[in-house]
Amino acid sequence: MDLSLLVWISIENCISLFLQNLFYEAQKMIIAIHQPNYLPYLGFFDKMKWSDLFVIYDDAQFNKGDFQHRNKIRIYNGWKWLTVPVEKKQIPIKDIKIKNHVTTWKGIKWSDSHFMEIRDNYKDTPYYSTYETELISIYKKKYDRLIDLNMVIINFLKKVFDIDTKIVFSSDLGFISKSTERLVEIVEALGGDIYLSGPKGRDYLEVLLFEKKGIKVEFQAFKSPVYKQRYEGFIPNLSAIDALFNVGEIPK
Template identity: 40%
Template sequence: MKACIHQPNYLPYIGFFNKIKNTEVYVLFDIAQYEKNKFCNRNQIRTENGSMYLTIPVLSKDCYLKRMCDVKLPPNSKWMKKHWKAIEANYAKSEYFDSYKDPIEKLYQTNFTSLVDFNEEIIKFLINEFCLESTIIKSTDLNLDQNLKSTDLLINILKEINAASYLSGSSGKNYLNELTFKKEGIKLEYQHFTHPVYKQRFNGFVENMAAFDLLFNIGEKSKQMI
């Protein structure tokens, strides 16, 4: 069984889902340390002028010292309304926006308190729309030694779920200890993802947008592009 492990990013881009598509199990890495100004709480949507970031104003000033599962959302929902208005303003005239508007708007009207919970629901929605069949397992539901770091923690996770193979992003070449994987008898593979080009609402093409961009622009055909 092949698995991938990734933080539950906010509005992930389509390469995130390509990795999930090519595995049987996606481990939602909610015990990862929160990283400031990364994709845990922000991502980009397409605009007439290129792109813009939507950033969730996380509650705690010291959240970068916490695990993702411990990071809380602001009690004020103004940011959710702002994000939805930005999505609606830039995608309302996209060909398939109306096909997906209602369930997505509902997510932005739901009273979430946890960053991970909100991100997870968006990820699950997109996994369903892209017809991906991978099983989702949360790292907080596993019996892990959380004192472990980097490769050792990944190996611990993979052993807990009985994975024989691990699919890493291409950047894993920069930090994974390949000898440890070999020693533990777990096959290590790297993702080879080429971003597809598709028709966006605005002229030109900008890659690495939130996966909503793909869905709103080409609808059901999205499944073939992941």
């Protein structure tokens, strides 16, 4: 057989194998799991964007030191916490109740105070007015459970960031095992091929448990994009509303 023909056949076979592998990789389902945070940061939505299925880990235990009931916004001299007053109990996030009777030292309801803080610090940004009506609607409503407030905000930001990833709730699956084992059970039950973990997962995930089930673990490589903020000097990893009001989208 002519040598040039053999070379051509070899090249064709390599291309075919490459395309098959590419197709196979494209068919794999990527699943991410994350607690339902309050006013989540951009990394939350970056993880959601890269997933085929995003699991809200609502039956994880509430952690008062985490971001489930608080997050940061930009103010003139740096950043500030916005914290939802909740019953800080060692129970699942989905069962955490909001203390709606709590007011500021000025007698302002916590929800009105949060709205006013956001309005006063972002009203002069390019896109605040575009979303103010929705923001008013969110903070005007009374929520008994933290999960309900957080999901309204998450779904709002998911929509404006044009993310079409499907969301499911871990509590609907009924698993009661601990730590990595439960994550494996969730991904396996949902037919996932790849588990997309946050970068901190390297510190605690038992990757071998995933591999035993044929599930590949990948770690999110998120780095906060730099964009123009209202006040001078850039502060990363604030609530995603900071990016929304300043640039109108997820910054590139």
